Amino acid sequence: xxxxxxxxxxxxxxxxxxxxxxxxxxxxxxxxxxxxxxxxxxxxxxxxxxxxxxxxxxxxxxxxxxxxxxxxxxxxxxxxxxxxxxxxxxxxxxxxxxxxxxxxxxxxxxxxxxxxxxxxxxxxxxxxxxxxxxxxxxx
Amino acid sequence: xxxxxxxxxxxxxxxxxxxxxxxxxxxxxxxxxxxxxxxxxxxxxxxxxxxxxxxxxxxxxxxxxxxxxxxxxxxxxxxxxxxxxxxxxxxxxxxxxxxxxxxxxxxxxxxxxxxxxxxxx
Numbered sequence: 593x594x595x596x597x598x599x600x601x602x603x604x605x606x607x608x609x610x611x612x613x614x615x616x617x618x619x620x621x622x623x624x625x626x627x628x629x630x631x632x633x634x635x636x637x638x639x640x641x642x643x644x645x646x647x648x649x650x651x652x653x654x655x656x657x658x659x660x661x662x663x664x665x666x667x668x669x670x671x672x673x674x675x676x677x678x679x680x681x682x683x684x685x686x687x688x689x690x691x692x693x694x695x696x697x698x699x700x701x702x703x704x705x706x707x708x709x710x711x712x713x714x715x716x717x718x719x720x721x722x723x724x725x726x727x728x729x730x731x
Numbered sequence: 732x733x734x735x736x737x738x739x740x741x742x743x744x745x746x747x748x749x750x751x752x753x754x755x756x757x758x759x760x761x762x763x764x765x766x767x768x769x770x771x772x773x774x775x776x777x778x779x780x781x782x783x784x785x786x787x788x789x790x791x792x793x794x795x796x797x798x799x800x801x802x803x804x805x806x807x808x809x810x811x812x813x814x815x816x817x818x819x820x821x822x823x824x825x826x827x828x829x830x831x832x833x834x835x836x837x838x839x840x841x842x843x844x845x846x847x848x849x850x851x852x
Contacts (some may be wrong), residue, residue: 691835694819695842704814712814715846719818722845723838 615642615671616678619702623667626709633668642669642678650713654721656686663720665713669702678702682709684716688723695719736763736794737801740825744790747832754791762794771807773840776847778809786843788836790828803828807839811846818842 613620613630620630628646636643646667653663666683682697695716732753734741741751749767757764767790775786786807794801805828806819818839
């Protein structure tokens with residue numbers, strides 16, 4: 593059985609009938625194969641045909657003041673088959689020095705993210721770690 | 732253009748070198764219609780799409796008088812090594828923005844400068 597809703601044609605191709613979530617199936621599978629957990633994106637807009645987010649714990653990131661070592665790398669996909677468009681955001685959220693920060697790479701094509709994820713992750717983690725000088729953190 | 736909402740914050744920002752622009756995308760319930768911006772004085776890597784100058788700092792205010800809530804977001808955004816990146820501090824009270832803006836700005840610029848390949852290596 594195949595879904596004929598057009599979502600799989602947005603530069604992604606294949607799909608799995610076992611998937612609970614929809615949209616950009618090949619990208620979703622790739623993320624799962626690279627250690628990400630998939631969950632529902634309940635807050636997406638009505639026009640976004642990808643109904644999921646992906647997240648993975650970051651081991652090299654400074655701790656969040658609220659969530660401790662549970663600093664996550666989030667992938668938020670966007671798919672609009674009507675205009676044959678797909679992109680995603682890569683996000684870190686956390687608290688440092690009493691302030692909440694969001695660090696985000698945006699309008700990245702899924703193909704580009706699959707190719708450049710280690711580099712993009714390294715950039716975001718470096719930025720997150722640089723928000724507070726290590727000396728200040730130890731004082 | 733008539734700007735409205737959080738007037739004391741807007742005046743404080745203008746006195747501290749910010750320019751004010753209209754925020755046409757401020758959301759239906761946000762009772763401010765402006766944002767503030769200025770180029771940072773802190774040495775910073777330029778955005779790849781601009782002319783090599785320091786990055787701009789943006790402040791977006793939010794005010795909801797019916798719930799007596801107000802807050803700000805302070806952000807920098809630009810293109811680094813071919814990808815668009817935003818670094819943002821959010822849910823900041825207007826009093827904290829006025830008190831801690833130099834600190835917030837230095838944190839955002841430190842993060843922005845750490846995004847480059849050279850910094851990551």
